[in-house]
Amino acid sequence: MLMSQLYAPTLRETPAEAELVSHQLMLRAGFMRRSASGMYTFLPLGLRVIRKVEQIIREEMNAIMGQEVLMPIVQPAELWQESGRWGDYGAEMFRLQDRNGRQFCLGPTHEELITALVRSEVRSYRQLPLRLYQIQNKYRDEIRPRFGLMRGREFIMKDMYSFDKDEEGLDASYWAAYHAYERIFKRCGLEVHPVEADSGAIGGDVTHEFMVLAEAGEDFVLFCPDCGYAANVERAEGVDQPGEAPQDDLQPLEEVATPKISTINQLCAFLNREPKDCIKTLIYLADGKPVAALVRGDHNLNEIKLRKLLKCQVLELADAETIGRVTGAPVGFAGPVGLQVPLYADFAVRQTVNAVVGANKQDYHLLNANLGRDFVVTTFADLREAQPGDPCPRCSGILEGARGIEVGQVFKLGTKYSKAMGATFLKEDGVETPLIMGCYGIGVGRTVAAVIEKNHDDDGIVWPISIAPYHVVIVPVSMKDPVQAEAAQKLYNELVAAGIETVLDDRDERPGVKFKDADLIGFPIRVTVGPKSLEKGELEIVIRRTKEVRSLPVDQVLAAIREIVEGGDLG
């Protein structure tokens, strides 16, 4: 490809719309442009990167017996009504109608479609296992699209769906996908960390997310440096440290005026106590019914855990009116003593002694509230959000925290969709049984964004060879010098003939401009064709990542480049 022909409009200045480095660089380097909030056009360079990531995914999916299919983006409402998700998905689903008024959506995911496909064709255990995957655009009308490809409304996703006859089969499919993911991200030059995760609305119990640790990440993960335990904060377990609180030295309950003090921090400053000496009382509505959740003052409640414990559909913080009705006080003064709703408490509450709690009375708190004597908890459970510094739930280590970008997730779905949609098969014994499913997603665009987040410097992107849009750029210092132009063209022909993806920067620009663009775009290898080295019969190879310069005789350049490209990553 000739640079003069390549449609890669680079920008000298950072576009105001972009916040993240990866987003800025993709715009600046001419890889993509925005068309609407959360939707992007990929320009030639961007598309080449996307295609390379897709190709790596294809190879690894095929290697675990995945077969590629292509499904419609527009999906009929009936299928989603069957699974029950037409209602559940809510405003996040792009919906549309055809001319006859039939309802459709732009597929946010494809479980329904694939299940419908398979149920009409798979009849027997002899046809299993079956692993189908697709790579295509999916649509979610996100509340807040942001960070370029990181959270778009239209995004490219690979999803594989597995169908097995039993749990062992599902387990095999799950771990095959898990290990394929490790290979895929490694080939893309990413270090990923599989973490235990919450399965959210998609259902199922066992699930891992593949995280790239980066400040730009929207997720928070906790991990144990000793035993390797790693989990999304949504999922990470809090430890139930054994033992009851000491029963001696209980002080008498005492009411204390705390005017206008309604947060733990204000309270601690006012009373000169530590947050861990307080108990937070949060009033929730679980499917409309008020409940109280108790966590220690230095902890945060994990709503996902509470929702699971209560087995409720809708869980939301109660409004001020409900809080007033339940506690008899305005927001900020709720406490467990005397509350007439079920109390669900985190394990850590069990160890508190002489705690500070709300008095259920405006501008008052209680000192020395004690479990058993002053209030009774309905159920103790792991309800708090784990945090760095907590004990590891698997060993004696201490958890650390980091932000992460979720680039992939694997789920054991079980029979949620096959049951709802009647996707069954006959087992060896002739019994009709729902298919056992798994699903395995990779955000292609997000993976590219993550690679840039982890591989850039002040000058631009530093692509790993494996997904670079081109391997090499040839930069003649001056195209007007026929000697340089000829040498550059000759090398270009040789590289292309050798199957090396090469761009020749044939523009009549000053060298500085061409070097800047080359760095910005991030070609892993640059060959400079200049008068100084040509006189000696040499060319210069510059490694983008290290800026290392190697001067080589002209006739050795091809071999050297080939070695670098075939050697894979430059480390």
Next chain:
RNA sequence: CGGGGCGUGGCGCAGUUUGGCUAGCGCGCCUGCCUUGGGAGCAGGAGGCCGGAGGUUCAAAUCCUCUCGCCCCGACCA
């Protein structure tokens, strides 16, 4: 959806508070000269119904009302 910010040539911005004459600057773009090892220099030039609609006024980028779009924080979320 709540809070905040921004819409002025392709990009980045000034001008808006305190209405006023041909709407500016930098970059990019076009022509010519010159230059060629890290975003050169000189000269000339093109390009904007100031997001849109309505209103106030002798006069609106600037004031008022409505609207659309984009970005950030939060809540939310495979």
